[in-house]
Amino acid sequence: MPTTLRDEAAIAGIGQTPYSKNSGVSELALACQAVRGAIADAGIEPREVDGLVTFLMDSSDEVEVARSVGLGDLSLLSRVAYGGGAAVPIVQQAAMAVATGVCRHVVVYRALNGRSGQRMGQGVSGDIITSDLIHWSWYMPFGMLTPASWVAMAATRYMHEYGDCADALAQVAVVTRNHAQNNPAAAFYGKPLSLEEYYNSRWICEPLRLFDCCQETDGGCALLITSPERARDLQQRPAVIRGVSQASFDGQEQMTSFYRPDMHRLPEMERAGETAYAQSGLGPADMDAAILYDAFTPEVLMQLEAFGFCGPGEGADFVRDGALAAGGRLPTNTHGGLLSEAYIHGVNGVAEAVRLIRGVSHNQPERCEHVLVSSGVGVPTGALILGRDNG
Amino acid sequence: MLTPEQKQDLETQIRAFVGRPTGPPSVGRDLVNEPMIRQWCDAIGDANPVYLDPEAAARSVHGGIVAPPMMLQAWILEGWSMHRGHGEPRDEQQRLHKILTDAGYTGVLGTDTEQTFTRYLRPGDQVSAETVIADISEEKATGVGVGYFITTRTTFCDAKGIELGTMNFRVLKFIPKEAPQSAAANADAADAQPQKPTRIKPPLSHDNAWWWRAVAEGTLLPLQRCAQCQKLRHPPRPMCDDCGATQWDHIAASGRGALHSYTVIHHPRFPGYEFPILAALVDLPEGCRIVSNVVDCEPGALRIGMALQAFIHEDEDGFKLPLFRPAEPA
Structure with a gap:
């Protein structure tokens, strides 16, 4: 029995639907397209899939997906909570199942009509009294109803600690948009963003302007995870899971971890990174590219620090140096990110990391042995390190 | 339906x-x-002589009252x-x-x-x-x-x-x-008169209803206190994370505070709120932090560390909640 997840599983297939503002189909239809796409990409039969993992908030039931796609008998049906925080932990669930022999082929998926249906950016409300809703009760009467408002509260404090970095946020928005110009699947393909447009965009929640906030998308994305040995026999170059983690931290709340001594750090992300580095035996200097969860631009600066790509407070300078661009020190969000490709809750970022390892990204760096991927910021989250197969 | x-x-x-x-x-x-x-x-309060004064109206372009x-x-x-x-x-x-x-x-x-x-x-x-x-x-x-x-x-x-x-x-x-x-x-x-929209009310359960009741009854800023180890905590929770006790009471905070962080909320504009909203995270001298709003203050005048004073605000519909305003200079 393995005692670590290092090199115990690999991503062998990726599938995605078109990304749009109005899919015109059900979320179940999107999920089925994405799942079938991942299975076809790997080159196996639907009946060979024996595990499904998705987001707690996904509306497509595993058994409905299984019946629609023609999957066979399932040995694992599992879900992970906390929105985009689940993007990496669903891969962890799959890797654990494969490593322990519970499953041979697990598909993880996320599909949502995030623009035409239930929109995350519209904020919280609700009638069912849960501990989560009582948590929001401390914010709703005061008008803090949206993800932008919660993130802005942390961003203000970050700027107070480390100095104004509006220009670095602009850089994140523009560089990420540039990446989308080479990715035909991106929602903002063919729509570059100038610094002038960025600075002229309206305030959402200060210090966040419109283009500091990601879009909302209709679409689905799925990944097929199996053992590295089986992956080698399939039709794509395997993206081997070197390390994968889930992490929550002392004082964690869902998006409102306002009560810790330091608000300008992401301790759960630091912990997720440390765990994944320790598993893999790698460190930040070994990463050739990064996919950082970019629902809002300040989160990118904070994650660069949390994962050790730069020191505390150095995120803005790191970005100003041009590090995130395709030819930069750490090409980041080469698909266009949540900001400019699509908001599939981070799963589309994992798919891009797989493309980077395969060498087929639309913004492919010359050397790409290892890629770090993060999931949702400000919630229980996770980190994933993918590597090229050496076996 | x-x-x-x-x-x-x-x-x-x-x-x-x-x-x-x-x-x-x-x-x-x-x-x-x-x-x-x-x-x-x-x-209407219209004193235009072409409507009211026959002589003046006769001299006007109308030639008489219109x-x-x-x-x-x-x-x-x-x-x-x-x-x-x-x-x-x-x-x-x-x-x-x-x-x-x-x-x-x-x-x-x-x-x-x-x-x-x-x-x-x-x-x-x-x-x-x-x-x-x-x-x-x-x-x-x-x-x-x-x-x-x-x-x-x-x-x-x-x-x-x-x-x-x-x-x-x-x-x-x-x-x-x-x-x-x-x-x-x-x-x-x-x-039928349309109801004026009001702010979203907190959903209430056993874990938080007492707090809003205390505010409604005039406690400026209730702070939950562990009945066993006396630790103060906010937002309230059903168990003390230090000693595990489930018994608690509450104290009234002084109402003084210092701005720890903030955001000026512009969009989207939910009905029932006045925009922009000055959302504030406030350090209380009792050792807790609380989210509220700052009022009677220009957005540009917000400064981290500024002294604030809480007061109980009452909406037109009678809902009460603690808000902050800049403290008077001592």
Whole structure:
């Protein structure tokens, strides 16, 4: 029995639907397209899939997906909570199942009509009294109803600690948009963003302007995870899971971890990174590219620090140096990110990391042995390190 | 809720009204006359001499007293009889409204009006009017509820049948988001007043209802205190994370605070809040932090570390919550 997840599983297939503002189909239809796409990409039969993992908030039931796609008998049906925080932990669930022999082929998926249906950016409300809703009760009467408002509260404090970095946020928005110009699947393909447009965009929640906030998308994305040995026999170059983690931290709340001594750090992300580095035996200097969860631009600066790509407070300078661009020190969000490709809750970022390892990204760096991927910021989250197969 | 079939039936029924006159043309009860003009000007507060002073009016371009153009509709109103309400529909518009009311679209809200005027009216003019149901929108989701916008177009004519002006008047006939407060609102939907939107109220459970009750009863800033180890905690939770005790009471914080972080919220603009919202995270000297709003302060004057003072704010609907304002300099 393995005692670590290092090199115990690999991503062998990726599938995605078109990304749009109005899919015109059900979320179940999107999920089925994405799942079938991942299975076809790997080159196996639907009946060979024996595990499904998705987001707690996904509306497509595993058994409905299984019946629609023609999957066979399932040995694992599992879900992970906390929105985009689940993007990496669903891969962890799959890797654990494969490593322990519970499953041979697990598909993880996320599909949502995030623009035409239930929109995350519209904020919280609700009638069912849960501990989560009582948590929001401390914010709703005061008008803090949206993800932008919660993130802005942390961003203000970050700027107070480390100095104004509006220009670095602009850089994140523009560089990420540039990446989308080479990715035909991106929602903002063919729509570059100038610094002038960025600075002229309206305030959402200060210090966040419109283009500091990601879009909302209709679409689905799925990944097929199996053992590295089986992956080698399939039709794509395997993206081997070197390390994968889930992490929550002392004082964690869902998006409102306002009560810790330091608000300008992401301790759960630091912990997720440390765990994944320790598993893999790698460190930040070994990463050739990064996919950082970019629902809002300040989160990118904070994650660069949390994962050790730069020191505390150095995120803005790191970005100003041009590090995130395709030819930069750490090409980041080469698909266009949540900001400019699509908001599939981070799963589309994992798919891009797989493309980077395969060498087929639309913004492919010359050397790409290892890629770090993060999931949702400000919630229980996770980190994933993918590597090229050496076996 | 209507089934899709019922919704389709309803739409077929109401669409049949489009293009129909609400009834035969109506003729004003009185000819245009100086006493009514005077009363209207008194009520509006308009002292223009061309409406009120025969000599001044005679010297003006009008050559005599004219009626204020905005009175056009006033000349054909039914007067006191309108107060009988609309128990039994008496014209096509009322029949249309009743069909919608019976289907659950009990609310009615005048949304906007557009008028045109072709000439000034003079004492002795006769005004008649004909109203047509001009348009019914697709069903729309609005802040007050889902409903249909109904536009009527009224054409006003003089005794010779020459057009004096037009009026487009639009109402929203809607399913109120919350049930009407009284039976009277149902009985006479035309008189229903839309409720002013209010801030979202905290959902209440065993773990937080006591806090809001304490605020409502006048405790400025309640802070939960572990009954065993005395640790203060906010936001409240059912168990002490230090000693595990589930017994607790609360103290009243001093109300003093210092701004730890903030955001100025501009968008999206939820009904029930005044924008921009100055959302604040406040360090309390008791050792806790709390989210609230800062008021009586320009957004540009917010500074991390600034001294704040809490007070209990009461909304128009009676809901109370603690807000902060900049502290007076000592």
